[in-house]
Amino acid sequence: MKIGFYPGCSLEGSSREYAESLRAIAPALGIELEELNEWSCCGASSAHALNHTLATALPARILAQAEHQHLEELLVPCAACYSRLISAKDALAKDTVLRKEVAASFTLPYTGATAVRNILDVLTQALTPAVTSKLPNTFSHKVACYYGCLLVRPPSITHESRYEDPTAMDDLMKKIGATPLAWGMKTECCGAALSITRTDMVGELCGRILEDAVARGAEAIIVACPMCHSNLDMRRAAIEEKTGKEFSIPILYITQAIGIALGVDPEQLGLQRHFVHVAVRGKAKG
């Protein structure tokens, strides 16, 4: 499949390995990524925290750009960008006054024609039996799939029917041979954008997540959000301070886990960029 691709600021910088692993697995999955030209920031948390019009206009411009580039669909791997784009789309469809104000702030026309798709949805579509039958490795580990907040909430906009216990990531992990565990923190917030300003809260919230996953026997936590990855992987010092415990459980992006099953070189998946050492590997089939 050919699909538009909006990396978002994190995938260029602090979560570079997410983009790397996605690009590394795309060919084997039959995904051709067409990056959005001249894409700009979606505004993340800061825009909607201060200015509703700005917070809608920035994503609108991205979507207008996608339309201009004739992209029918836009893959948005970052859960926060995804949330901003679908929220903006929803607001623009419902609020005509806002739509006029937003349209006045940039030149490209916006019709809402481009569909916004999240990483789990696209990977589910791409990981067909034809692909999984050819996987050289199985990711034979017990994993805790961590969805965080914005992939599933608010259900009125994400249309996620099973928002308290989603299964899309679990199903993907099963397909590559993993054992996804039932655990208690699937959709509990990691502390999000307070990573810098209230690192202690991130330590507390992420501490609970790690504790639950480890207690259930997880060997790795699988994520699909750069913010969640960053908080769970990079903020171990804060987590240790709050919990009094040291955790060694690695945090992998879903794309990295699939990459391991595909036999992709770990460096191509960016595993060396993590703060927490990633020892888990796939097991050769056959």
Place this chain on the structure above:
Amino acid sequence: MSRIGVFICHCGENISSTVDCEQVSKACATIPGVAHSVDYKYMCSDPGQSLIREAIKEKNLTGVVVAACSPRMHEPTFRRVCAESGLNPFLCEMANLREQCSWVHPKEARTTEKAIDIVSMLVEKVKRNKPLYPINVPVTKTALVIGGGIAGIQAALDIANARQKVILVERDPSIGGHMSQLSETFPTLDCSQCILTPRMVEAAQHPNITLYTYSEVESLAGFIGNFTARIRKKARSVDEKLCTGCGECATACPIKKIPSEFNTGLGMRSAIYVPFPQAVPNKPVIDRTKCTYFLKGKCKFCESKCPANAIRFDQQDEFIDVQVGSVVVATGFNIKETSFFPEYGYGVYKDVITGLQFERILSASGPTLGEVKRPSDGTTPKKIVFIACAGSRDPAKGIEYCSKICCMYTAKHAMLYKHKVHDADAYVFYMDIRAAGKGYDEFVRRAIEEDHVQYIRGRVSRVYERNGKLIVKGADTLLGAQPVEIEADMVVLATASVANEGAEALAQALHVSYDGHRFFSEAHPKLRPVETNTAGIFLAGACQAPKDIPESVGQASAAASKVIGLFSSDELTREPVIAVVNRTAPPVYSTCVGCFLCFTACPYGAIGPEEIKGRDGAVLKTVANVNPGLCQGCGTCVAFCRSRSIDLQGFTHDQMYAEVMELFA
């Protein structure tokens, strides 16, 4: 020659404040055909009614128009006056000067002119009124009670004790309903089955009650006093006449791991089973969807063990047609299952259960013989969290109403738990406490003050499982909505009461209205709570809306009284405002050509074919015929008829035309 009497009412000030009643009266006196025209302050009062009485006698009136309020208010009043004075009541009409004139217009000349117009229209109509006589319909003095729970049982007993016949139909293998599943009832903590089973036995043994269990009402046709119901008696696979209820079959049955419906899935039953030991009738049923014989053609252990030779694998469903005069719907309710709650685990956690499941645990005849045990590992829970309003008062989940009984049964559950496990902790998360019945608030206070149940005001955001415990995340809104986390051994959800399964299909089969939540609709929420808009069909119990046992019993007796009242005469009288197909002299017999467009129009199924035969019996013509028992006088058929062969008594073409043309005169 018409001699119409016109009576203009002031209605105190309601009419006279904007309409000049004296002027109206004077104007009407000049209408040709009006023999008497007066105005008076309160026509419905005794002196007012006397005015009519005297005028009818003195002036030999042939018709009466009372210009006052809406006929919905006082038409029966004035018609009665006329009847008592020797004038056919259908020669009396009301002109609505209040709702349709004085109340909606300011005081000015035009208002009075309109009033005069209204009265003169009615005068023209009444000139053409014909005397009509009430229609008598015979009454079958048998009642059909659908549903054998406490409401159905009560209604059946009340009707039967009034020496009327009752057919009681219950779709489960035994009567008793949800009340038979309860351990103890609030506010007295009476043992539920102890007070129920005597009634169950009485209902089964009553000479005037015919009990059909494991049966359903398939269809209902007819009208009040004259219904025909078709009952499907599902095949039990057991000959009830031979079966002694010894229970050998259930003991012999090798399929023993079927979740028991009576025990709400917490215990098991066999493929051939009696739902509970006190079942009435105490005769088993084979669950053909699980029985090895019906699935694979093998086994038949029950048959070989049965000392009475009562097993009948070849038994078929039986259809029984009955004639009944009225119906009482008492089909009860259901409750939401735990899988309905995403934030409480989607039903995955074994120790998160519903209130009804907790009843079975508390019950001495339940799966744990009355000991409070966790479904997951059988240990005694030391800490139970009870969550009220689980699903109720929750527009986001589609249930915006309050389920009424949960505050009380939650208090009861917490109390009974504390009575059984003395060192236990019981927490109740609530929003409000609705304990409005007699002795109810005192009951809840007892739970709090004597049994030390911890009540926390706040809703629970999430329940999840960790290390075999259930983590409950709630809030205490009376303390600044601080989050409160409890590690519980068990969580009991007071889930919402909802309409029973099949309620919608039954309502449609009976032609009874129901609301968006599939509860059956009462005729009027305040003044007619046990009647439906379908004449002859009454409601009792939780099928109408969530309610507790005393209310259900009260409604059951109320519905029974309606039935008994209906049966108190051999005939029913109906208003004669019905459609009639005309008859003329031979050889035409009727201008009706038998196109039956009226049949397609009639919403009540009141029109059927009638053969007109000659002296030799040969059919000359098939015309339409209106069943005077079913016709509701809506007039749709009259509008459809292309040959003007059908007309509405009391609202004929001539009358309507005269009224309208008077307006342009």
Place this chain on the structure above:
Amino acid sequence: MSTLQHHNSTNTLASFVLDRTSVSVSRCYQCGKCSAGCPAATEMDLTPSVILRHLQREVPASDAAVLSSYTIWLCLSCQTCVARCPMEVDLPAVMDALRSESVRQKKVHPQAKDILAFHRSFLNTIERFGRLWEIGLIAEYKMRTWHLLQDVLVAPAMFLRGKLALLPERVKGRKDTRRIFDVTRSKEGHHS
């Protein structure tokens, strides 16, 4: 004690919220489910349902308490509250509106100055370059807050892992982005 008067409830914070977000605060029946599930509730001065209760009162003292609360800045926009609210009150939207109004009325809680500084620093890099420049964000944040030593070890660690670009990426379309900021600035006056 405040004397409640409701005959002219059009200039209240509740009516502002209704206007801005279409949320009618009277829908909230104070069940507390939002506060119960909020991950940040234990750090807040007024928990989410209490914020709504203050809005419902429609008195100046409560309105001021809401705008100057730490709560609205701690809100993580995790959407847990609205996902579980039985009355489907869009609390995250309310929080957004309260934040911008709090800035406009200059009532930001003193403890929240850091968080506001973070948001402003973030938005400033986007306005200038079209995309986030992490180092620029951190630098401006430290200048605004004087937390000079914060994350001092993390930044080099990130750089060594290739996660921190030294220079900003200047997006070709950054003129468009700048224009968006200019046009929308007056809408809610967030920048200063």
